[in-house]
Amino acid sequence: AQRVTQPEKLLSVFKGAPVELKCNYSYSGSPELFWYVQYSRQRLQLLLRHISRESIKGFTADLNKGETSFHLKKPFAQEEDSAMYYCALSATQGAQKLVFGQGTRLTINP
């Protein structure tokens, strides 16, 4: 069975500090991994996915198959990064069935 674990429910950092949101997964095959974000009063939206290997809003995430991790990182946090972040896994190509982690609420303090 697929499982996604985000060990931190809450994470608080100061503006300008580095941010790392942890995500670990369990799946025996080759998953697709995603980070979704929900800003205050907005709907859930895709932030990035591992296949694209791109940086979105300064965030990057590297899939580490050895450690089964997909941590989200940003070198310098900004106040507008405050949001709820969900790590998600798809065992099927094309992101059909998503398994979500518990989410991490990130707060950036001024």
Next chain:
Amino acid sequence: SAVISQKPSRDICQRGTSLTIQCQVDSQVTMMFWYRQQPGQSLTLIATANQGSEATYESGFVIDKFPISRPNLTFSTLTVSNLSPEDSSIYLCSVLPTGTHSYEQYFGPGTRLTVT
């Protein structure tokens, strides 16, 4: 991309009744999904609704409790039947736009259900 609306945005229902949630998309999509987010919990997939076929339910969810309709490529409904307080959750609709390179699910704003 896709823009999704859900109705109602919230409701308070009595135990034993049912609530039907509507999901409308501004474009034709093949795959639609229904998720539940219980208080303080993550999103859990209830079922996948494809037009022209029966919905596919995930483990722990059954059609009698969560009947789904998908009459066309832009619309779906989820009914939560025989409500109990444990059904108090946010219910979200999402879609996967049609296309061989589709990888991004677009989510609706959610329906907040409170059962008293």
